[in-house]
Amino acid sequence: MKKLIASRTNWPITVVLLISGIVAILGPLYLAVMVALKTPDQMTNVLAFPKYIRWQNFADAMRLTNFWQNFANTLFITGVNLVFTLVTNSMVAYAISRNRHRSKLFNRLYYYFISALFIPFNVLMLPLVKQASLFHLDNILGITFLYIVFGLPMNTFLYTGFISKIPVALDEAALIDGATPFQVFRYIIFPMLKPMHATVAILSFMWTWNDFLMPLILLSDPNQQTLQLSQYVFQGQFSTNYNLAFASYLMVILPVLIIYIIFQRYIISGVVSGAVK
Numbered sequence: 001m002k003k004l005i006a007s008r009t010n011w012p013i014t015v016v017l018l019i020s021g022i023v024a025i026l027g028p029l030y031l032a033v034m035v036a037l038k039t040p041d042q043m044t045n046v047l048a049f050p051k052y053i054r055w056q057n058f059a060d061a062m063r064l065t066n067f068w069q070n071f072a073n074t075l076f077i078t079g080v081n082l083v084f085t086l087v088t089n090s091m092v093a094y095a096i097s098r099n100r101h102r103s104k105l106f107n108r109l110y111y112y113f114i115s116a117l118f119i120p121f122n123v124l125m126l127p128l129v130k131q132a133s134l135f136h137l138d139n140i141l142g143i144t145f146l147y148i149v150f151g152l153p154m155n156t157f158l159y160t161g162f163i164s165k166i167p168v169a170l171d172e173a174a175l176i177d178g179a180t181p182f183q184v185f186r187y188i189i190f191p192m193l194k195p196m197h198a199t200v201a202i203l204s205f206m207w208t209w210n211d212f213l214m215p216l217i218l219l220s221d222p223n224q225q226t227l228q229l230s231q232y233v234f235q236g237q238f239s240t241n242y243n244l245a246f247a248s249y250l251m252v253i254l255p256v257l258i259i260y261i262i263f264q265r266y267i268i269s270g271v272v273s274g275a276v277k
Contacts, residue, residue, distance in 0.1 A: 036247040043242065054243070061248035065230040066222075073140060074226040078208045081147045085204050086197050089152055093159030094185050098171065100160075110160065116153040121213065129217050138218045146218075147208050155200050162196040163189065202263050209256050227252045 031046060036057055038050045061067070096113075099106040128146075132138045137146060166189065174184045212228040219225060231252070234245035 032246045032250055035242055036250050038243055040241075040243060057243050057247040058251065061244045061251065064233050064244065065227070065248055066225070067227070067230075067248075067251065069223065070225050070227045070230045073224055074209060074228075077140060077144045077147065077226065078205055080144050081151075081208050082201050082204055084144075084148050085151055085155060086201060088148065089155040089200065090159050090190060090193055090197070091185060092152065093156045094163055094189055096156065097160045097163040098168070110156070113153045113156045117157070121150075125213075125217055132218055138220065140219070140224050143214060143218050146214065147204075147211075150214075151204055151207070155204075158200060159193070159196055162193065166192060198263060202259065205259060206256050210253075 034048070034050065035043070035046055037053045037055075038046075039052075039054050042048075042050055096106050096110045100110050101107070129138075132142060132146070136142065170188055171181075171184050174188055175181070179187070210228060211226075212231075215226045215229045219229065231245070231248060234241050234248065
């Protein structure tokens, strides 16, 4: 069987696809690094190695973007979002998963959350701005709460698929021993969700850290800007300082890149486990 599979492998096409994938992924990153390390007078050939490296680009980019203040804002939003997302979203998914087959209400709630995945964010922008202003959610705390709410549909889908594979007999045994439903979730179900916790945490981290649109429409206070929003400072009316801009971009994407490289196996395994029932 192995020989048959190997004989059917089209190696020329496989190699071409691999090389194309590597170029498509590493090409833009290489370009960003080259531009970030150069001075404006070396921009005649952006793909060439710099004649001399200008590390000052990173220091200047930090100063122009108020990097550390915006880094603290982004880290706060992302960190609080992760903690509350893991606790609340898994709790909602547990209640739905254990009751949807015997209750029309929970079954409808499940499809209600899933249906939100098909609504583009652009459709919600205008009403979101009005409602956020009305309820005073146009600040760091408000936008953190909104990230938790907007992540609920996707996370409910992932958690529900994973919880459905956990035997109900565990819940019933704990209830017979005198545990409450909350204790069953806290001491039995929640620890068993570690693989899915890792997946949801990584996906939520990348989404919150990289998001630009929601901070753009909700955060008007310069002291509450996120790192993504602060990248606007390099966009002038007639020109763009590409060297400083790309240096800033690299500093913003570096945490996400490190997190993804370390935990990418959890993303793949977790999504497959949550999507397949």
